[in-house]
Amino acid sequence: MAHQPKAGKPRLVTSLATGSRALCLAALAAVLMAMVAPALAQEPDKISPYDGMPQMLVPAGEFVMGADDEDALGRRWEFPPHRVRLRAYWIDQFEVTNAQFAQFLNKVAAGNLQTIYSYCDLGNPFCRIRYDPQSKQCVVEKGYEQHPVCAVSYTGAEAYARSVRRRLPTEAEWEKAARGSDQRRYPWGNRWDPKNTVTRESGATKPSPVGSRPADGSPYGAMDMAGNVSEWVVDAWVEDYYLSSPTDNPVCLEGAWQRVVRGGAWCLTEWDARVTSRRFLGPSVQRRYMGFRCAETVPEPLPEPAPVSDQVLFYAPMDGYVYAAAARGERRPLKAPSDLTFVPGHRGQAVLLGDAGNVLRFLEYDAAGNFRIEEGTLALWIQPEGWQGTDFGFRYFFMIIDEATCKFYLYRYQQDNLLVLAGNGIEGEWGAIGYSTREWRDGQWLHLAVTWKDRKVILYVDGKPVGETVVPPEKYFRGMPPDFFLGQCANWAPTQKQASTAFDEFVIFSRALSPEEIVQERNRQGLP
Numbered sequence: 333m334a335h336q337p338k339a340g341k342p343r344l345v346t347s348l349a350t351g352s353r354a355l356c357l358a359a360l361a362a363v364l365m366a367m368v369a370p371a372l373a374q375e376p377d378k379i380s381p382y383d384g385m386p387q388m389l390v391p392a393g394e395f396v397m398g399a400d401d402e403d404a405l406g407r408r409w410e411f412p413p414h415r416v417r418l419r420a421y422w423i424d425q426f427e428v429t430n431a432q433f434a435q436f437l438n439k440v441a442a443g444n445l446q447t448i449y450s451y452c453d454l455g456n457p458f459c460r461i462r463y464d465p466q467s468k469q470c471v472v473e474k475g476y477e478q479h480p481v482c483a484v485s486y487t488g489a490e491a492y493a494r495s496v497r498r499r500l501p502t503e504a505e506w507e508k509a510a511r512g513s514d515q516r517r518y519p520w521g522n523r524w525d526p527k528n529t530v531t532r533e534s535g536a537t538k539p540s541p542v543g544s545r546p547a548d549g550s551p552y553g554a555m556d557m558a559g560n561v562s563e564w565v566v567d568a569w570v571e572d573y574y575l576s577s578p579t580d581n582p583v584c585l586e587g588a589w590q591r592v593v594r595g596g597a598w599c600l601t602e603w604d605a606r607v608t609s610r611r612f613l614g615p616s617v618q619r620r621y622m623g624f625r626c627a628e629t630v631p632e633p634l635p636e637p638a639p640v641s642d643q644v645l646f647y648a649p650m651d652g653y654v655y656a657a658a659a660r661g662e663r664r665p666l667k668a669p670s671d672l673t674f675v676p677g678h679r680g681q682a683v684l685l686g687d688a689g690n691v692l693r694f695l696e697y698d699a700a701g702n703f704r705i706e707e708g709t710l711a712l713w714i715q716p717e718g719w720q721g722t723d724f725g726f727r728y729f730f731m732i733i734d735e736a737t738c739k740f741y742l743y744r745y746q747q748d749n750l751l752v753l754a755g756n757g758i759e760g761e762w763g764a765i766g767y768s769t770r771e772w773r774d775g776q777w778l779h780l781a782v783t784w785k786d787r788k789v790i791l792y793v794d795g796k797p798v799g800e801t802v803v804p805p806e807k808y809f810r811g812m813p814p815d816f817f818l819g820q821c822a823n824w825a826p827t828q829k830q831a832s833t834a835f836d837e838f839v840i841f842s843r844a845l846s847p848e849e850i851v852q853e854r855n856r857q858g859l860p
């Protein structure tokens with residue numbers, strides 16, 4: 333599900349752990365622990381649809397990064413304190429849990445022990461995820477579902493973040509999320525209190541469930557930033573990076589293979605629990621105290637919805653948010669594959685669907701059940717990339733499918749044919765149009781349209797009719813199916829060849845545009 337960002341909207345930050353309230357709550361916390369923690373945790377700004385993680389908004393703005401001059405525990409590489417400006421982002425409210433990580437392992441590395449062990453050391457007694465050879469599943473030891481995953485490598489943390497369409501925080505993002513903008517030394521303030529968090533000084537002998545210490549809540553509501561498990565961030569470890577780091581959105585990605593580690597842990601001490609404390613480990617190291625949380629950039633505010641005229645029945649611009657508007661302005665998100673990327677297009681951005689062998693990737697739209705049209709024009713701007721050359725196998729570039737009622741494909745078959753198949757059902761005769769794409773150039777934007785009325789289907793390229801077919805009576809489809817898949821590349825035969833397509837917009841009109849109108853539209857959008 334695409335998320336409507338709240339960029340620019342001011343938000344009340346109600347830290348639970350400020351001033352005298354912090355002392356009361358810290359005392360309470362020791363007694364009440366996990367049972368009340370969820371109730372005390374700050375309301376999240378959004379919930380990730382991919383792993384259910386509550387995410388806290390950290391608004392754009394400045395903060396001071398690095399240890400203050402009076403911090404006796406500060407090490408050379410924590411200095412100098414310096415102003416850093418960050419764009420808005422969401423930080424995970426909690427460390428990623430065993431339950432979440434096990435689910436990831438089962439999805440991404442099912443049965444592949446080599447991958448599983450590269451991500452997480454299941455042999456570590458503090459890792460509560462076990463591999464069951466019978467079911468080939470990773471299972472969490474009972475009672476440890478809400479504990480943070482530990483003994484996880486940077487590689488594993490990074491792979492997890494990618495799988496849930498987030499990323500690891502930068503070191504600067506981590507520190508700002510932990511301390512806010514008032515240069516505090518701990519998430520709750522400036523005074524060390526071992527009761528506030530899960531470290532060796534608090535008597536911990538293992539990690540606690542995430543969010544079990546309400547006092548270890550940052551000004552933005554991120555929990556366990558001081559302790560519980562230490563956390564991977566994305567940056568490479570360059571000891572004197574602060575001496576040359578940029579003011580805006582600093583991130584160090586070169587100069588070392590080791591990665592920065594932030595925050596204290598159940599078996600570490602106050603030194604690590606300070607929000608400025610920084611150290612490093614190799615990316616494959618799986619320590620019993622190493623966990624992580626993810627971050628996500630807040631996108632720029634949504635553009636105004638494109639006007640939807642009476643003649644446009646369905647409109648899906650690909651502008652980085654991937655939403656669709658069906659007849660008269662109803663907007664809803666398109667379900668998107670996890671690895672789609674955006675490329676510069678004439679209308680903000682286009683969605684690039686790259687080829688990945690046999691993987692099917694679609695932008696999916698669940699239309700309302702009564703969304704049907706008996707005739708119309710389906711049109712899209714596409715930018716072919718890598719279509720040329722020998723290639724055996726099917727390769728869909730666009731399709732509408734509803735298994736029950738109809739199939740409507742626009743696809744490339746083998747070398748250089750664009751095919752339109754139209755009709756109901758799977759077996760039997762279809763209406764078909766073939767069109768050679770041999771003359772198409774990579775990077776060129778093309779307007780494809782297919783009109784249909786009664787049983788007649790016509791394919792247009794740049795507004796010119798290039799082929800037509802009549803759907804056999806028994807295959808005649810009665811209207812648009814309720815689900816659209818804007819989609820992608822299925823190679824049914826193995827191939828090394830890469831191919832991709834960028835979609836810029838997808839529209840269903842109630843009538844066909846003329847070639848002149850296509851030219852006008854092309855000019856208006858400044859297309860090459």
Ligand SMILES: [Ca+2]
Nearest residue numbers: 556559561595
């Ligand atoms: Ca932590």
